[in-house]
Amino acid sequence: MTNPTSAMIVIGDEILSGRTRDSNMHHLAQELTKVGIDLKEVRMVSDDPHAIEGAVRALSAAYTHVFTSGGIGPTHDDITADCVARAFGRAIAVRDDARAILQAHYDRMGTELNEARLRMARIPEGAKLIDNPVSAAPGFIIENVHVMAGVPTVFETMVASVLPTLVGGKPLLSQSLRVFRGEGDIAGPLGELATDFPDLSIGSYPFQKDGVYGAQIVIRGQDGTQVDAAMTRLCAVFGE
Amino acid sequence: MTNPTSAMIVIGDEILSGRTRDSNMHHLAQELTKVGIDLKEVRMVSDDPHAIEGAVRALSAAYTHVFTSGGIGPTHDDITADCVARAFGRAIAVRDDARAILQAHYDRMGTELNEARLRMARIPEGAKLIDNPVSAAPGFIIENVHVMAGVPTVFETMVASVLPTLVGGKPLLSQSLRVFRGEGDIAGPLGELATDFPDLSIGSYPFQKDGVYGAQIVIRGQDGTQVDAAMTRLCAVFGE
Numbered sequence: 001m002t003n004p005t006s007a008m009i010v011i012g013d014e015i016l017s018g019r020t021r022d023s024n025m026h027h028l029a030q031e032l033t034k035v036g037i038d039l040k041e042v043r044m045v046s047d048d049p050h051a052i053e054g055a056v057r058a059l060s061a062a063y064t065h066v067f068t069s070g071g072i073g074p075t076h077d078d079i080t081a082d083c084v085a086r087a088f089g090r091a092i093a094v095r096d097d098a099r100a101i102l103q104a105h106y107d108r109m110g111t112e113l114n115e116a117r118l119r120m121a122r123i124p125e126g127a128k129l130i131d132n133p134v135s136a137a138p139g140f141i142i143e144n145v146h147v148m149a150g151v152p153t154v155f156e157t158m159v160a161s162v163l164p165t166l167v168g169g170k171p172l173l174s175q176s177l178r179v180f181r182g183e184g185d186i187a188g189p190l191g192e193l194a195t196d197f198p199d200l201s202i203g204s205y206p207f208q209k210d211g212v213y214g215a216q217i218v219i220r221g222q223d224g225t226q227v228d229a230a231m232t233r234l235c236a237v238f239g240e
Numbered sequence: 241m242t243n244p245t246s247a248m249i250v251i252g253d254e255i256l257s258g259r260t261r262d263s264n265m266h267h268l269a270q271e272l273t274k275v276g277i278d279l280k281e282v283r284m285v286s287d288d289p290h291a292i293e294g295a296v297r298a299l300s301a302a303y304t305h306v307f308t309s310g311g312i313g314p315t316h317d318d319i320t321a322d323c324v325a326r327a328f329g330r331a332i333a334v335r336d337d338a339r340a341i342l343q344a345h346y347d348r349m350g351t352e353l354n355e356a357r358l359r360m361a362r363i364p365e366g367a368k369l370i371d372n373p374v375s376a377a378p379g380f381i382i383e384n385v386h387v388m389a390g391v392p393t394v395f396e397t398m399v400a401s402v403l404p405t406l407v408g409g410k411p412l413l414s415q416s417l418r419v420f421r422g423e424g425d426i427a428g429p430l431g432e433l434a435t436d437f438p439d440l441s442i443g444s445y446p447f448q449k450d451g452v453y454g455a456q457i458v459i460r461g462q463d464g465t466q467v468d469a470a471m472t473r474l475c476a477v478f479g480e
Contacts, residue, residue, distance in 0.1 A: 021266040029255070040285075043283050075430055077444060117422075119427070184357035188355065190316060
């Protein structure tokens with residue numbers, strides 16, 4: 001059985017200009033790995049309608065699930081909802097259930113639900129809302145695309161509420177071994193191991209710190225018995 | 241004058257599985273902003289030949305410069321050089337100048353230049369080498385694609401040697417103001433400001449920390465006089 005595939009779109013000029021360091025990609029990658037959904041591709045695009053629409057269309061067609069991060073707030077540069085609606089040829093307007101969620105939230109806070117805040121109730125036709133217990137403004141799901149906030153605390157909460165609703169695959173198991181030799185010495189035996197275990201992914205990640213160098217060898221796969229067997233052989237070759 | 245555009249490809253299963261948190265994208269984004277080259281798109285792809293080739297072809301055709309990170313080491317999972325060669329229909333083989341660089345490096349270290357290490361001297365036909373003062377194995381430039389290492393220290397050194405050779409644009413200037421109000425209150429005036437200064441990019445980045453909330457408003461543009469004028473108006477509206 002192969003795992004469901006997925007892709008992510010990180011939206012925002014602030015990421016591409018280097019002003020903000022994205023953390024949502026790394027968080028989602030870890031969470032997807034736990035539930036056995038393979039993250040195959042990530043695209044980071046600017047606040048540009050064509051870039052966002054193009055990425056949504058391309059990735060939605062290519063993968064089982066797509067997750068987006070960013071651009072669903074109340075300000076003029078928050079254009080993700082409109083772009084996603086356009087990518088699927090759907091109308092978009094303020095929706096009553098989303099408005100009610102915002103109204104209740106701002107009533108509680110004694111804040112006015114003004115025109116700008118109401119933008120966050122604009123939801124593409126036929127979309128399903130994603131709960132936002134942090135700051136109320138919902139994300140939404142349309143076709144296979146999950147549209148979520150860019151603020152990390154909100155993004156992470158939305159991921160937590162979305163992932164249990166998706167059918168995962170077998171979680172990827174991994175084992176690793178630190179080998180204190182240069183990658184050039186490891187490469188030969190490692191290549192043979194990779195050939196003998198074609199269902200496993202075997203990676204070598206060099207490190208160099210405080211005068212010590214070597215590589216972290218990581219063996220990943222869905223079949224625990226195979227991962228064990230490969231690790232046993234790896235230890236026989238490189239273990240002390 | 242518009243700035244040169246660019247894209248980045250981050251290559252590696254370890255990034256997409258969440259095992260490793262990429263830092264090269266954020267570093268490159270900051271460096272490109274300094275020299276006035278706009279980073280328009282980033283793609284993170286797995287160690288899959290089709291994914292790498294496809295991204296190289298698509299981004300090379302769409303942007304002035306492309307930068308890649310990862311997959312040029314000595315182990316079996318380092319397939320970037322081959323994929324880039326294939327993307328451009330070029331032959332790839334061990335090249336004498338690259339071999340000489342490695343030979344000198346390993347001689348100095350008293351290490352054998354074995355078959356695995358020699359893989360790092362495989363360079364696509366017609367490519368120009370990128371110097372690697374950290375660990376010798378060179379990157380390379382083919383057409384408009386700069387192929388660099390994934391290890392952050394090496395990547396950063398390669399970026400430092402490559403960027404001065406590229407024609408940059410006007411560096412993006414930015415000024416920012418922290419406003420301690422909800423984005424929903426800021427959105428209206430901010431949208432008007434964005435309309436009145438169409439050449440500037442005006443972003444709003446909400447924060448919420450230790451019970452205090454608000455948004456960081458960032459005004460970016462190439463024309464310092466315009467950035468100043470917009471910031472003066474912003475302060476008149478939101479400054480204390």
